[in-house]
Amino acid sequence: MTHSTKSWAVVPAAGVGKRMNADRPKQYLKLSGKTVLEHTLLRLLNAEIFAAIAVAISEEDPYWPELEVSTHEKIITAAGGKERADSVLSALKSIRTLASDNDWVLVHDAARPCITATDIHHLINSLVNDEVGGILALSSHDTLKNVQGNRIVGTLDRSHIWRALTPQMFRYGLLKNAMEAAEGNPAITDEASALELQGLQPKIVEGRPDNIKITRPEDLALAQFYMEHQND
Numbered sequence: 001m002t003h004s005t006k007s008w009a010v011v012p013a014a015g016v017g018k019r020m021n022a023d024r025p026k027q028y029l030k031l032s033g034k035t036v037l038e039h040t041l042l043r044l045l046n047a048e049i050f051a052a053i054a055v056a057i058s059e060e061d062p063y064w065p066e067l068e069v070s071t072h073e074k075i076i077t078a079a080g081g082k083e084r085a086d087s088v089l090s091a092l093k094s095i096r097t098l099a100s101d102n103d104w105v106l107v108h109d110a111a112r113p114c115i116t117a118t119d120i121h122h123l124i125n126s127l128v129n130d131e132v133g134g135i136l137a138l139s140s141h142d143t144l145k146n147v148q149g150n151r152i153v154g155t156l157d158r159s160h161i162w163r164a165l166t167p168q169m170f171r172y173g174l175l176k177n178a179m180e181a182a183e184g185n186p187a188i189t190d191e192a193s194a195l196e197l198q199g200l201q202p203k204i205v206e207g208r209p210d211n212i213k214i215t216r217p218e219d220l221a222l223a224q225f226y227m228e229h230q231n232d
């Protein structure tokens, strides 16, 4: 990274956590006395590489102002949108007067509180000279089936299949343009897919399996377990 190139983080945190089926959005459930969102943001802040972190928060969210981290000098709050992609675009727009097109942006799900400095640095070091950017991902250990109804119609070649994680790291200008061009397209479930629509091929960087996304109730205990056993 040259001296003039900054790095920014974007954290979509405006989901309702439907699959978690809790009394509040999953980013506000607690793990060892802190909310999932606080864990995520503190880990990004502790990496000490971001000029600022733009967090997309739902307009109906009463929990965010209660968190001490919401007033941290490096945190910028943006309005959440209907889908994850809308929240990410809103956060990208919130730093438009601060970020340069050539700066790097790392988009990271609020719901992945076990992100480590190791993974963040591994991603950055793998992509710093890359034209396009890329994402943390995991290969699949299970055999993968193509299914129609409840019948298997084929087995996928696993060597070509990866599970997309976050952070996903792209140049600010390229990412914002790609997200704007893809606005309203339901197929855009991560940043890489917006870049793919532009004909680009983001790089795959193998991540750690402890970087789970809290999605269903049982994931909270798993995240707790990983946090207690991480020491880097």
Ligand code: CTP
Residues within 6 Å of the ligand: 011, 012, 013, 014, 015, 016, 017, 018, 019, 020, 026, 027, 056, 080, 081, 082, 083, 084, 085, 087, 088, 109, 110, 111, 112, 213, 214, 215
């Ligand atoms: N997200 C967001 N804005 C939305 C939807 C999701 O910022 N309109 C965020 C979530 O807060 C989460 C991340 O995107 O940090 C990944 O999304 P997901 O795991 O699907 O979270 P939810 O949409 O909240 O969960 P669910 O799909 O079960 O409702």
Ligand code: MG
Residues within 6 Å of the ligand: 015
């Ligand atoms: Mg969702």
